[in-house]
Amino acid sequence: MLQNLPIPFLVLSFLTILSALYVVTSKNPVHSVLALIFTFFTISAHYVLLNAQFLAVVNLIVYAGAIMVLFLFVLMLLNLSKESEPVKSNWWGIAAAISAGSLLLIITAAFQVSGEAVAKNPVEGIGLVKALGKVLFTRFVVPFELTGILFLAAMVGAVLLGKREKAVDALISKEESNG
């Protein structure tokens, strides 16, 4: 079943799964972030294969460029790059593996039962800015505007949470000096 697949798809899928596993298993958080960025690059390549060029570029800019840099900033700001994570017991790992494995099994089995009901109808140029913009600004214009409100709320929330409160800080330092 696998040998009929084109080489680019196989290599990309292999790299995606491998780097995703490294994100989860790596002890050093900075290595995890870098592996996740690599995963996003491979997923972008998948988008190109799938004829979704606009999404490929947006995925690179938004995920690999903005979100992961934010993660990296926070990691280095908090100085967590050293391997300081307390190790969970083996039992916890086994339980997590069993849970994730059962989910994989159930979804795969459900798909095997339901079978394929998708008609292949690829249209050229569907993933380009022209086609996507037309859909986004006609049928999906209300959700698009709501996204703006969501972003505003997230921005205000992040600024508010990140602001140092003098009263709270004084209370914490007082507690620290007492205990």
Add this chain to the structure above:
Amino acid sequence: MSILSVFNQVEISHYIYLSTVLFSIGLFGVLFRRNAIILLMCIELMLNAVNLLFTAFSSYMGDADGQIFVFFIMVVAAAEAAVGLAILVLVYRNTRKTDVSFLDQLKG
């Protein structure tokens, strides 16, 4: 090899399996790791698995709606990462750790 020829050689089921594996890896990470930053990263991984599946179905069916949904998921993920990391920095400032065990101390 032209881009569109991929559709003739790769079935949609292969993308379903790939996304399922990615999602399961993300779920395993959420259950297994203790560092809250890594938990957020695993959630991003799960969101990306869903994105990949949305895009695959959208491209195979020749319907652009799925790709618009991916766009919205990216927006929500960005907002979630910003607020989540802000909360994390706040928690770290108060407890000096990013272990998820800080959730024990929540009172309400």
